[in-house]
Amino acid sequence: MARRLALVMAGMAMASANLRGGGGGGGGCRLRGGLQAEEPKGALPLPSKLNRRESSGLWASPWGTKGQGTEDDRSLRGTWTSMRKRMAYLEYRFSNIVVSSNTVKAAFIFSISLVLVVVGGLILRCVGNVGSWRNALFKAYALLNNAPGIDAVSEESTGYLVAANVLFVSGIFTFAVILGLVTSSIEMSVQNILEGNYRIVEAGHTLLLNWNSRTTPLLRQLAEAVKDGYSALPIVILAQMDGKEMRQRIQESLRDVYLPISVRAGNPCSLNELQDVCAGEASHVLLQYPEGEEDEEKVLSTQVACVRTLQEKHQPMKSMGYKLHDLHGVMVSSSRLELAPELGFVPVLRNGFTQQVIRACMTLQGITDVYEDILHAGEGSQMYVLSSSTWSWLEGRTFGEARRLFPSAVLLGWIEDGSKRIQLIPDGEETVPGSSLLILLSSDHSIRCNKQVVVGKDEMEGKGRTNEQEEQDTQRKERVVKKLERCFSCMKKKFALRVLILNMGEEEMLLQSMEESLAPGSSLVVHFSSSDKSEGQEKAIREMGQRRNISTELLYGGFLTMEKLREVRAAECDVVISLPSASSSAADTNDAQLVALAKMIVSCRRRSAREGVVLPLMHVIACVEQPTSVELVEEALKQQGISLEWLMPNELEAGALVQILRSPYLSYVYDDILRASTAQLTLLSPHAILPHDEEVEFAFLSDCFLERSAIALGVRWSDGKVELSPDRRKLFKFGKKDKIVVLQQVKGS
Structure with missing residues (x-):
């Protein structure tokens, strides 16, 4: 033991002599007091704060400033400066480790722990009787990590007791550093995740x-x-x-x-x-x-x-x-x-779907509810495009027979395999093409197709029908078909309307559809939300008016005032369309402006009525951003002679996009229906073809409509609720304001 202590003391004396003598050759950097210190490789310039704070505050030298004191004092000041720079360098390196990768942190922690265990084992062997190196290293490891069963205060000698407690305190400090590094790593990882900066590993998403x-x-x-x-x-x-x-x-x-x-x-x-x-x-x-x-x-x-x-x-x-x-x-x-x-x-x-739906409901009130039911994903009924090979027994069947095989779905037509040619409402005697894609309307994606025709309720219950009953049914069907022909002829007639469009932006599709919807002699007033005139749009509207004999008036600017509304005779309009303002970034701001416009329109109508002006029934089509605003808009337009039809463009467009993403063929189906290229959705009063208070089976309605190149899809009830693709055997009893939803073929297509 004495020999070891003597060796340690000799080493310390040699180190002190080297420091005072400044010996040692080149390759280093000369410091104050003659101290020679070797510059570490890769060291960066030390912060300038050290130089500024060198003579004051925490970093002030206790031996005064440069040029004062004896030679020994200057040597001590140089040693103190060197120590401060070394500490700053170590602090800098430690900071780099803290912000480095987890692998570097783990390597640093392992290296420090290994050094502490080795140094601790060496000290314990020097001051105590611990036997072999294995016991010394294990004892040091246990003291550093506060292992159970290890006692740092019950040692025999004073030196051993001091060494054990030094190792114990070092272990606490090491644990604190490890805990801090681990905590910072976790915080950085969580922050990285919350900020959305992590790599995503997925497939089929x-x-x-x-x-x-x-x-x-x-x-x-x-x-x-x-x-x-x-x-x-x-x-x-x-x-x-x-x-x-x-x-x-x-x-x-x-x-x-x-x-x-x-x-x-x-x-x-x-x-x-x-x-x-x-x-x-x-x-x-x-x-x-x-x-x-x-x-x-x-x-x-x-x-x-x-x-x-x-x-x-x-x-x-x-x-x-x-x-x-x-x-x-x-x-x-x-x-x-x-x-x-x-x-x-x-x-x-x-906004293509929204513009087409607005065009449709401009001349047909209530159709918005039907489109929302179809286009909203997961709600009501939706359109599906499925392969006919799923049901092999459909091969060779006619369209009239095939549609009867679906008990709770409506067959609308098909798409020939390998092409994008869509055929909606084919002739009842036309055969379903082999390997075609069927277009179906159903409330559930798990569509059932029977192998036998779904017949009427009486046949399902096993009750036979006499020849007289069958003849009565045939005559009844013929009467309904004749009335349908007259109804469809009347629906083709167009009447001149005065239309006011508010907050027009770049809705070119809506303007194009206006030309097809408005009858000659109509009047169109367009208010653009932007004050900048669009020569292209203005020219297109003027040319449309000349082609169709429609009077046009264009307004530019922001929010419309009462004076401007009276100037364009807004109170006398048949249809008022309020589009979402392109300049309003917040949804509630757009809805607030809509409520204000509604109040002003009502005030204009009241004033015109007091002046003796005969006012037409007004149909307001409002684009609402938030569902909570609907009730307020309805309250603002609460006046006799005004009907409100509202839709939510964001929800409508989102639902259509999800369905197209799921089945891209639907983009052509919806485009065909919304543009009324070959087929269009319409509403028909049941009392125009059926006696009052008569119960009728949906299968009977489907057969009657097919005789006139149309398909019955369901019912829109008077309260606005829509029931599409009902069971074929379901009986309906219609009220005064109920409507039958029909997909009608466009003549000449």
Whole structure:
């Protein structure tokens, strides 16, 4: 023991002599007091704060300033300065370790622990009788980690007691450092996740690119679609938006609805970012229009090209298409991009569905409820495109026979396999093509098809019918068919209307449909939300008015005043359409402006009535952003002679997009129906074809309508509720304001 202590003391004396003598050769840097210190490799310049604080405060030297005291004092000051710089360098290196990767942190912790165990074992062997190195190292390890059964205060000698407690305190300090590093790593990981900056590893998922006001409605519609069998999960969102904000909006929107969603904040036009969300492995991709982006075409074209390139790399055996097992892609934009369909994406015009529905309900009140029931995913009835090979017994059947095989679904037509040619309401004697895609309307995705025809209620119960009863049924059917022919002829007539459109933006499709809907002699007043005149739109409206003999008037500017409404005779309008203002970023602001406009229109009508003006019945079509605002709008328009029909564009568009993403063929089906190319939805009063208070079977109605190239889809009740694709054997008893929902073939198509 004495020999070991002597060796230690000799080493300390030699080190002290070297420090005072400044000996040792070059390669170092000369410090004050003659101290030679070697510069560590890779060291960075020390912070300038050390130089400024060198003579004051915490870093002040206890030996005074430079140039004062004896030679020994200056030597001590140099030693103190060197120690401070060394400490600052160690602090800098420790800071680098704290912000480094978890692997570096783990290596640092392991290295420090190993050094402490070895040094502790050496000290214990020097001051105590611990036997072998194995026992000394284990004793040091146990004291450093406060292992159970280890006592640091019951040692025999004073030196051993001091050494044991020093190791124990060092262990506490080491544990504190480890705990701090682990805690900081966890905090950084959680922060990284919350900010949406983590890599996503998925396959066969749904990818949503870009964020806009329609994203949360899309997620709600996807949640409903999941209940109906949609399985391309989870939903992955990549957008240039803060991850925390995206999560907060999603949580507020979905609330108690469960939907697996992963978000990542990043640029959807970056290949690296797209790879981080596994865009190449996605089975369904929806490109939303980027809100506030000036060059929309450039952004969407870049995203389409990058996504398809990644999919071709990671899924070379699959192609972007329309069939069930193909990759599906939908792109929403303000204009149709040529690149999207070339790469297999289905192009959808922004607000296209809303504009077409507004066009339809302008001349047919109540049809909005039907479209909302069909287009909303997971609610009511929806359209499905299914392969006819699912039911092999349909081969060789006529359309009239095939439609009777579906007890709770309505067969609308088919799409020939390998083409996009849609045939809605085919002739009853036309045979179902082999390997075709059937278009069905059903309230459930699990559609049942019987092998035998679903007959009437009496036949199902086993009650036979006499020849006289069959003859009565035939005569009854003939009477209904004749009345249907007269009703359809009357529905073709158009009447001149005075229409006021508020907050018009870039709804070109709505203006185009106006030309087909308005009869000659009508009057059209268009208020543009922007004060900047659009020469293209103004010219198009003027030319439309000249072609169709329609008087047009254009207004520009922001919010309309009472004076302006009286000037354009808003009180005398037959139809008032209020579109969502493009300048209002907040939904509640748009709804508040809608309530104000409603109040002003009511005031204008009251004033005109007092002046003796004969006012027509006014039909108001309002686009509402939030469902809570509907009641307020209804209250504001509460006046005799005004009927309100409202729709929610975001929910309507989102529901249609989800259905098209699920079955891309539906984009052509909806486009055909909404544009009234070959077929159109209409409402028919049952009392025009049936006696009052008569119960009628839905199967009987279906047979009668098919005789006049139409299909009965269901019923719109007087309270606005819609019942589509009912059971064929269900009996209906209609009230005064109830309507039959019909898909009617457009003549000349």
